[in-house]
Amino acid sequence: MPAILIRLDPARLANPDLDLRYDIPERLAQASGGLVKSSGFDYEDCTDAMLIYLSTSSVTEAMRFVVAMLDDEVVHGNRLADAAQVGVSELSPKEATRYTVVYPSGKAGALLP
Template sequence: MPSLLIRLNPQLLSNPDLDIRYELPDRLHELSNGLLRPDGFDYEDGADGLLIFMEADDLEAVIPVVINALENEEVLGNRLAMVARVGASPFDNADVLSDFVVIYPQDEAGSQMV
């Protein structure tokens, strides 16, 4: 099952409440009508990144939902468009940054998440 990764830098959040690791995936699950499902979180080794993993049956269908949410939704008082990077991976249960290719922001699209 394809995977999606959202990397946030908590230090750049207006409200650095780490409950965002639960709230954001739940909100994306809701907005995608269940097409996007939470798949855990981790903290980036040697950096400040919060890594939120999600899985989807159809990445093409959920990518616009994720981008729209980042640009237009507020989660725990945070607008996420300026502090988020999103990567996609065709691999089942991808869990390392090098498995993901950036799809958002657009100016970084095609590069690896590392």
């Protein structure tokens, strides 16, 4: 099942609340009717960045929900678009080691983490 990775830079968040690691996947699962599922979280080596792993059967469809949340919602006082990068992989979250950045568009093509 393909994977999506949301990378949040806490230095760019107004409120880097650790509950984001639970609330973002829950909201995406609810908004997408279960298309987007949580696959865990981690922290990037050598930084404080939060990594939120998601799985989906359709990256194209799932990204509509991810981008809408990042662009339009405020979560725990944070406009997530200011702090987020999103990468995708055709491999499952457990198999993927690199993700191709698709959001924001100005960073597209780079690799995460």
